Amino acid sequence: xxxxVGGVLAAVLLGASSACGVLSGGGDTGKVCADTRQAxxxxxxxxxxxxxxxxxxxxxxxxxLAGRLDGLAGKTDDAALKKxxxxxxxxxxxxxxxxxxxxxxxxxxxxTEAPAQIGKACD
Numbered sequence: 001x002x003x004x005v006g007g008v009l010a011a012v013l014l015g016a017s018s019a020c021g022v023l024s025g026g027g028d029t030g031k032v033c034a035d036t037r038q039a040x041x042x043x044x045x046x047x048x049x050x051x052x053x054x055x056x057x058x059x060x061x062x063x064x065l066a067g068r069l070d071g072l073a074g075k076t077d078d079a080a081l082k083k084x085x086x087x088x089x090x091x092x093x094x095x096x097x098x099x100x101x102x103x104x105x106x107x108x109x110x111x112t113e114a115p116a117q118i119g120k121a122c123d
Contacts, residue, residue, distance in 0.1 A: 028077060029122065032075055033081070035075075039068045039072065043062075056100065066090075081122065083121070084118050088113075
């Protein structure tokens with residue numbers, strides 16, 4: 001599982017970093033976008049050390065990322081960013097459930113879409 005997800009994780013990390021890196025400021029949006037980038041970076045760092053044979057650890061890390069994104073959504077007044085973070089958190093929660101059985105397809109889909117969805121809200 002880690003092999004299939006690894007490339008996607010790298011892509012989401014780069015995408016989230018690029019999207020959040022071009023912010024011009026804008027109140028709490030800039031801070032929330034920077035914190036979102038950090039959350040994804042920490043997630044990637046954590047799951048890189050997890051074996052594909054440990055779906056429970058993948059599920060736990062993914063569920064924690066979903067919770068963190070929900071928390072960040074509550075910290076912004078930007079409606080588009082709030083919506084994007086909540087939608088990503090929902091996708092990650094669904095993916096976390098599937099990861100418990102070793103199915104990484106939902107995680108791959110969620111992570112592939114994350115940079116565009118969150119990046120669009122952070123622009």
